[in-house]
Amino acid sequence: MHIASKVILIIGVIMFIGSIVSMGLGIGDIMDLGEDRTYLEEQSSGTFTVNENESWDIEVYIIHPVDCESVDLTIVDSTGNNAIEYEYGCYNDDMMNYTEGDRESFASISHKISGMEYTLSSNVDVDIAGYYCDEACEEEAISSGIAIAGGFGGICCSVLILIIGIIMAFTLDDSKTHTVMQVGQMPVGQATYQAPITGQAPVAQTMYQPPVGQAIQPAAVPITPITPPLTQQPPVEQAPQPAAVPVTPITPPLTQQPPVEQQPAQTPFWDEKPPQ
Structure with missing residues (x-):
């Protein structure tokens, strides 16, 4: 039964009982007056x-x-x-x-x-x-009359509320959708990835494509996206490299041009002696 219909029925029952009690007390008070x-x-x-x-x-x-x-x-x-x-x-x-x-x-x-x-x-x-019946008796009679009228009106209203509650109990549906996931079962729509092992080709990835027109249900657990490797080729084994030798840094010379050869000094032409 839906929670709304339960509330309506409880209110109707309480009003019905209270109205009967009020009406009965009012009638009893009037009969005993004066x-x-x-x-x-x-x-x-x-x-x-x-x-x-x-x-x-x-x-x-x-x-x-x-x-x-x-x-x-x-x-x-x-x-x-x-x-x-x-x-x-x-x-x-x-x-x-x-x-x-x-x-x-x-x-x-x-x-x-x-x-x-x-x-x-x-x-x-x-x-x-x-x-x-004196004045006090008349005032009490008026109060009793109001109680009787209120009780009668309450009975009518409570009966109407009970009818509405019964109709709601038969028309409203209280079905609840429960999501059940078995242990070890991957949520629908989640991609799986297996890390490549040295010397072995990676396992093909499986993607689930929901049927056309069917709404995708949200996953029960938040999924962290996994980035697949850039290449799907098997890794190549590399030859072992020799141990690294520490290298002392060499400071280059200030200039990189080759030294210029010096030529013998020449005598000015006015100092030349005629050939012998």
Whole structure:
């Protein structure tokens, strides 16, 4: 497997595991946030008192199966005023397919006074529960929501990275070319030379010519070029020479001309005597 595909797969696995852990921690934190309390459970009539302050959210849940078109539900406080603030309605269709025992949020109660008593009257069974979350709880809920969103996005990205890594593992080739040279074998393309031996003709040199069109592979070991001898003729045996005698250098004369012979002195013609 190619090293690049290994790195991609490892990154994808780490991202996938980290994203699942982040998403799971975010969901667990949201489920544990705040406080909740149940005032009525599977009741169609009765009274209940909410001792918590106005920061609590009081919700009414109808229990399926019910005929949404025939639901009749009223809640009044101790002063006789209608306590339902928002009525969400009931939706039991193909898009919202509830099973037996499922709860659906039907309405919310306007709770403003601690210790207020409320009276329920309905033709279907309902649950009434309260939920409270302060500012610190809301900030933690936002952080948990970001962790859940980041975990979901990380899972999607890690799956994509894993797919890319698997494709690279099947497409990239990790074959390596190994150069093996046997002991005593001359590298291809290197010329050999054998020094001439006295009295014996030199061995013909062998040159390797690579085929046309084939790239010459570089030699594994640097080759020092060997200069062949200038002549390929066998050496001629020379006769032994006598021992050298030291020669004393002779200083030549200053002049190399031969000495001039001296002639007898001649008498001037006025001093000549007549012949006797």
